[in-house]
Amino acid sequence: MKKNTSGPRFKALLKKANITTTEFAVFWSTEAQNIHNWYTRGVPAYRMEEVARILSVNSHWLKTGEGPKDASTLRVLDQAGNTFDAQAIRGVYTVIEAIDVELPCYKETAIPGTNKTHVVKDPEHSIRLPRSHLESLEIKPADAICIHMIGNSMSERIEDGSTLAIDRGLTQIIDGEIYAIEHDGMLRIKYLHRMPGNALRLRSHNKAEYPDEIFRAEQIEEQSIQVLGWVFWWSTLNKRRPQVPFLS
Template sequence: MKLTSEIRLENLDLLVKEAGGVTELAKKAGYKQPSYLYQIINRTPVQNGKAKNIGSIMASKLEEAMNKPKGWMSQEHRKKAESNAVYLGTMEPWDNSTPIGEDEVEVPFYKEICLSAGNGFSEDIEDYNGYRLRFARSTLKKHSISPENVVCVTADGNSMEPVIPDGTTIGINKGDKSIKDGKIYAINHDGLLRVKILKKRPGNKVLIQSFNSLEYDDEEVNMEDINVIGRVFWWSVLD
């Protein structure tokens, strides 16, 4: 039988997804900075080397912020979601000589180019080395993504952790450059290629944010100071 502390941690993950991220959940719950929630999610050791847990007061605060009934944080809610799992088949190795399937499409993977998830660096995204990754054409179509607009690169740095760790491969839709608040984008910021959360601000300005807000402060810049390469729609990492 699971402990209440374990159940609350699982439910915190559900609330983060429902709110659209840790930062958004922190705002809804009235926390000025999301760092406290990050410490709980990451099980960061604090006093006596022990990680923080979600107490009753915090649980009630989160329930109220997300319009959940009293006691919701202490009840299991994952069973229903897990029952939706379906068998998709086995994983099969492939290389450049493997024929492309009917529902497959290959996209360029700029393996030697990294989009900074830190302070950024200068590079030309059009440098191409011949590497490619495969996506299901039907999956891209479901999300209204044209295969010819997709490129993959590597995220470098820790500013987008824990969501996008250092070394993560990310997929960029170059056909989606319109900023939607809270979404992740690949941008060229004054010659630096970066992957960041963007939010529009009054006066034709843009707020640039990192998931790792403990180490990286928000930046507000003029819209003309950045060039949106495209929206990050997919990421994958091996641990």
């Protein structure tokens, strides 16, 4: 029986992929120290096949250093049943840990050659949220997107520039909940209320500066008012650093 000398190869694979022992430990629901011990003791025999699949290498090569390095299977599942690209793990580390979800960002942008705007995906930005946040609210990761708050209509609850997460799976209006809407190409964040005759009331948190708006059913259609989804999370960065008094 070939000796298990996998430790150095396992360590090199994680280093090349820029994966820490803490991140890798997530897959096993164990402590980072246990994974770190594999550097010297080798990957346990009962974990060898699974570790090899996750890192997209041949298990015999991982164990002994002999034979072809590459494995034919490049798609693997984590313990939560999520599919990952194991080849990506072996290269530049862009795979999100099993505890996180990466959400695409959308933004309002001008339509070339017109004076109108529309809401489109921003390929340069995304954010990460704990998967537990979504699961606790029964939100499918594929339905979640992010946007940024524009203006002060929702202050002091949601400040200008805040990042918001939207559940596109919940577009049914529940009175008093906060929603993202696209209003004739404009991205807006409002409390929504249903009104008689299929009308819709938009309410701002900053009611002193932004009075209620009511749209009749025909106006909703004419002005292309579309509910993008329910706002379930937001984050605000303080706009200024406080001055420390009595500095010498």
